[in-house]
Amino acid sequence: MKVVKFGGSSLSCAEQLAKVFQIVVSDPERKAVVVSAPGKRDAEDTKVTDLLIECAASYLQGKEDNEAFEAIVGRYESIAKELQLPREVVEGIRASLLQLLNSDRSNPQKYMDAVKASGEDNNAKLIAAYFQFKGVEASYVNPKDAGLLVTDEPGNAQPLPETYESLYRLREHAGIVIFPGFFGFNEEGEIVTFSRSGSDITGSILASGMRADVYENFTDVDAVYSVNPNIIRQPKEIIEITYREMRELSYAGFSVFHDEALMPAFRAGIPVNVKNTNQPDKPGTMIVKERKLTNGPVIGIASDDGFSSIYVSKYLLNREIGFGRRLLNILEDFHLSFEHMPSGIDDISIILRQQQLSESVEEQIVQRIKEELHADDVKVQRDLALIMMVGEGMRETVGTAARASTALARAGVNIEMINQGSSEVSMMFGVKAGDERKAVQAMYEEFFAGVTV
Amino acid sequence: MKVVKFGGSSLSCAEQLAKVFQIVVSDPERKAVVVSAPGKRDAEDTKVTDLLIECAASYLQGKEDNEAFEAIVGRYESIAKELQLPREVVEGIRASLLQLLNSDRSNPQKYMDAVKASGEDNNAKLIAAYFQFKGVEASYVNPKDAGLLVTDEPGNAQPLPETYESLYRLREHAGIVIFPGFFGFNEEGEIVTFSRSGSDITGSILASGMRADVYENFTDVDAVYSVNPNIIRQPKEIIEITYREMRELSYAGFSVFHDEALMPAFRAGIPVNVKNTNQPDKPGTMIVKERKLTNGPVIGIASDDGFSSIYVSKYLLNREIGFGRRLLNILEDFHLSFEHMPSGIDDISIILRQQQLSESVEEQIVQRIKEELHADDVKVQRDLALIMMVGEGMRETVGTAARASTALARAGVNIEMINQGSSEVSMMFGVKAGDERKAVQAMYEEFFAGVTV
Numbered sequence: 078m079k080v081v082k083f084g085g086s087s088l089s090c091a092e093q094l095a096k097v098f099q100i101v102v103s104d105p106e107r108k109a110v111v112v113s114a115p116g117k118r119d120a121e122d123t124k125v126t127d128l129l130i131e132c133a134a135s136y137l138q139g140k141e142d143n144e145a146f147e148a149i150v151g152r153y154e155s156i157a158k159e160l161q162l163p164r165e166v167v168e169g170i171r172a173s174l175l176q177l178l179n180s181d182r183s184n185p186q187k188y189m190d191a192v193k194a195s196g197e198d199n200n201a202k203l204i205a206a207y208f209q210f211k212g213v214e215a216s217y218v219n220p221k222d223a224g225l226l227v228t229d230e231p232g233n234a235q236p237l238p239e240t241y242e243s244l245y246r247l248r249e250h251a252g253i254v255i256f257p258g259f260f261g262f263n264e265e266g267e268i269v270t271f272s273r274s275g276s277d278i279t280g281s282i283l284a285s286g287m288r289a290d291v292y293e294n295f296t297d298v299d300a301v302y303s304v305n306p307n308i309i310r311q312p313k314e315i316i317e318i319t320y321r322e323m324r325e326l327s328y329a330g331f332s333v334f335h336d337e338a339l340m341p342a343f344r345a346g347i348p349v350n351v352k353n354t355n356q357p358d359k360p361g362t363m364i365v366k367e368r369k370l371t372n373g374p375v376i377g378i379a380s381d382d383g384f385s386s387i388y389v390s391k392y393l394l395n396r397e398i399g400f401g402r403r404l405l406n407i408l409e410d411f412h413l414s415f416e417h418m419p420s421g422i423d424d425i426s427i428i429l430r431q432q433q434l435s436e437s438v439e440e441q442i443v444q445r446i447k448e449e450l451h452a453d454d455v456k457v458q459r460d461l462a463l464i465m466m467v468g469e470g471m472r473e474t475v476g477t478a479a480r481a482s483t484a485l486a487r488a489g490v491n492i493e494m495i496n497q498g499s500s501e502v503s504m505m506f507g508v509k510a511g512d513e514r515k516a517v518q519a520m521y522e523e524f525f526a527g528v529t530v
Numbered sequence: 531m532k533v534v535k536f537g538g539s540s541l542s543c544a545e546q547l548a549k550v551f552q553i554v555v556s557d558p559e560r561k562a563v564v565v566s567a568p569g570k571r572d573a574e575d576t577k578v579t580d581l582l583i584e585c586a587a588s589y590l591q592g593k594e595d596n597e598a599f600e601a602i603v604g605r606y607e608s609i610a611k612e613l614q615l616p617r618e619v620v621e622g623i624r625a626s627l628l629q630l631l632n633s634d635r636s637n638p639q640k641y642m643d644a645v646k647a648s649g650e651d652n653n654a655k656l657i658a659a660y661f662q663f664k665g666v667e668a669s670y671v672n673p674k675d676a677g678l679l680v681t682d683e684p685g686n687a688q689p690l691p692e693t694y695e696s697l698y699r700l701r702e703h704a705g706i707v708i709f710p711g712f713f714g715f716n717e718e719g720e721i722v723t724f725s726r727s728g729s730d731i732t733g734s735i736l737a738s739g740m741r742a743d744v745y746e747n748f749t750d751v752d753a754v755y756s757v758n759p760n761i762i763r764q765p766k767e768i769i770e771i772t773y774r775e776m777r778e779l780s781y782a783g784f785s786v787f788h789d790e791a792l793m794p795a796f797r798a799g800i801p802v803n804v805k806n807t808n809q810p811d812k813p814g815t816m817i818v819k820e821r822k823l824t825n826g827p828v829i830g831i832a833s834d835d836g837f838s839s840i841y842v843s844k845y846l847l848n849r850e851i852g853f854g855r856r857l858l859n860i861l862e863d864f865h866l867s868f869e870h871m872p873s874g875i876d877d878i879s880i881i882l883r884q885q886q887l888s889e890s891v892e893e894q895i896v897q898r899i900k901e902e903l904h905a906d907d908v909k910v911q912r913d914l915a916l917i918m919m920v921g922e923g924m925r926e927t928v929g930t931a932a933r934a935s936t937a938l939a940r941a942g943v944n945i946e947m948i949n950q951g952s953s954e955v956s957m958m959f960g961v962k963a964g965d966e967r968k969a970v971q972a973m974y975e976e977f978f979a980g981v982t983v
Binding site for chain 1: 691793839841845846849850851852854858859861862866870879881903932939941945948949953958960966
């Protein structure tokens with residue numbers, strides 16, 4: 078049994094919905110379908126979710142926003158028309174949305190969440206109607222009725238444990254389940270939305286609750302790439318990757334989707350198949366618990382810039398018990414999370430995301446480190462990029478670090494930092510942001526030229 | 531003007547003292563001579579300092595130790611005889627030592643320090659007598675009269691700031707200053723000794739206070755080697771090395787002497803010349819503030835085993851502000867100092883010296899990390915070796931990490947950890963203790979074969 082999820086771009090227009098229908102009915106295993114709100118039809122288009130936010134914002138300021146309202150309903154209308162669905166479908170959507178917009182606004186956050194969630198909710202209703210219209214047994218299921226209970230954190234809801242047991246019952250549901258993504262209900266029965274890529278989260282939770290054999294995540298790419306396509310033209314596609322590898326790759330700004338969205342599926346050990354709605358016959362990428370190490374030691378290379386390092390040196394630092402801890406204490410006072418902490422004998426460097434480090438925060442921190450820790454020297458280096466090399470094979474293969482650093486040397490890239498030794502599946506290199514592309518290209522050249530991943 | 535220091539092996543017998551005399555008088559710049567107590571004449575021999583400790587221990591238990599006492603005086607006697615010094619010299623030593631041993635023992639620590647210090651003090655008196663006997667203007671100077679004031683920490687005294695100004699006056703001293711190493715006086719006028727290699731410390735303090743042009747440190751090796759001679763036969767000798775490089779090399783169990791002993795000279799920017807008493811014409815090693823980068827990027831390779839790593843993994847660890855700090859807090863509760871802290875996305879490893887980590891401490895720490903930090907996994911790996919590659923040239927040279935890791939790969943050594951990015955002059959590799967020799971040999975092969983350092 079499969080749980081299938083379609084993103085906004087896969088549901089942007091009638092033509093796409095027709096594809097989705099074909100995909101679902103072509104495989105009787107596809108039992109539950111999680112849908113997003115209609116996405117962009119082209120680059121200039123606006124997502125329904127964004128229109129809803131705009132509309133809700135106006136209503137919260139006490140003014141109606143007919144333009145946005147009509148634009149939203151219009152999107153569903155055009156789809157319904159093209160699919161020749163009965164008028165009632167759109168009438169229902171129009172009525173319920175209007176009612177929602179005019180509902181209690183005493184809690185703006187809750188109000189906003191409810192309006193945003195309607196994008197998916199109404200789309201699910203429309204799609205269910207479409208399936209029925211095509212003579213397939215399918216029905217819209219409301220997350221509340223299904224028992225998708227979540228914590229009361231608007232925009233960052235977490236599923237409650239009992240949710241999974243409740244969702245298991247959906248296996249007994251007659252016909253195909255059409256399920257809206259992006260939100261659940263708190264214990265008071267109020268709508269609460271997930272974080273970004275919320276539909277991925279819903280799909281992942283559903284797959285886990287229903288104990289699906291596979292969670293199919295349909296997007297608009299053929300597969301997860303071994304490297305950022307903006308850096309390498311037509312990079313190798315990854316056929317099979319482990320959860321761990323996926324997680325480490327997702328870290329450094331590299332991902333088709335937010336890896337945390339997949340955690341419920343990962344935790345339940347359910348394979349995730351990333352596929353392309355427009356190329357459903359392609360195998361896509363399979364994200365699994367374990368894989369055989371067929372290809373080279375490295376499966377992917379990710380990179381991200383926007384890091385800074387704070388260098389602290391003090392004579393006999395390594396004798397001073399508690400120095401590192403007191404240093405981290407200071408960062409914590411500014412609510413800074415650090416990424417890495419390479420250290421020499423009389424020095425420690427702290428690598429952290431630059432956006433956390435405003436000029437003024439930087440000043441205060443440097444000040445405090447000098448005064449409280451009596452450091453001999455404190456320097457801040459900005460604009461670093463981290464390059465992450467990932468692969469389950471690395472820890473068994475002698476010489477991976479050598480190949481990588483040799484490739485960087487060949488490309489004339491100076492290595493500012495190497496961090497290896499904790500993670501078994503990744504190795505990290507710090508370079509100047511200006512060298513990021515060059516560095517990634519050199520490593521890709523070294524590990525992927527000729528190798529099929 | 532030069533301050534010269536001779537170690538115990540350079541002062542173990544009359545023959546050695548004759549060499550010392552020749553060395554000192556051969557250069558009129560050699561103004562002050564810091565001496566240790568007579569050291570071993572051969573492998574089976576006992577250092578005078580050790581005999582003194584033995585003797586003092588007995589006296590503290592209320593029993594005289596004539597054997598040890600005679601052995602001590604005997605050492606000075608045999609030297610004095612061979613050098614044909616007047617009987618009074620040894621008589622004086624005998625009398626003063628006897629008086630010292632029978633002095634107030636109410637404070638055992640202070641008593642022990644005073645008895646230990648007499649080894650250097652009496653040797654300085656004997657050597658001064660010898661120089662005078664040879665018709666050279668030289669005299670014993672007592673650290674108290676010279677104003678060598680130190681903190682009241684027996685066995686770990688630190689010089690007080692005013693000391694340096696007082697010692698400057700020694701420049702005006704008539705003739706050569708013969709100065710006992712290893713101890714100073716606290717503000718109450720009591721003897722307090724320095725930590726190990728105490729004579730090196732005295733020499734370093736004297737060089738700094740007297741603003742010497744060079745501090746000559748005479749030992750029994752021709753030079754500082756680029757790598758441990760027990761691992762590489764006849765390794766390259768280092769002609770010139772910077773303070774920073776020396777310090778980093780000294781870290782990983784690598785050193786002719788305790789680098790901290792040289793700090794007063796380093797701080798004052800005084801070059802330190804390590805020379806061999808038995809080969810005084812050899813240039814030895816010059817330790818300087820800055821050097822020209824003539825040879826390759828690497829000047830030395832040091833290694834040390836006996837490290838453990840504590841691996842901690844937890845999902846979303848890198849989002850948890852304060853995780854690293856709380857982890858270090860736990861270590862601190864056990865008074866553990868850590869060496870390095872490589873980190874992945876969901877994991878942190880802590881590298882620390884193994885001897886700190888008893889089975890029971892390990893158990894408790896693992897327990898607490900699991901319970902208090904809710905870690906998913908905590909693993910301890912023992913018997914790691916750290917290999918430190920040092921050189922001022924490294925930061926300007928692209929590809930040093932590549933050469934090193936390639937050399938290790940060629941030797942079939944698996945790299946457990948790489949720590950680079952904080953120190954500008956060193957790079958650290960972690961390997962299994964069993965691979966230490968192989969790893970150091972491979973790196974030496976790579977960076978020194980053919981290059982003269």
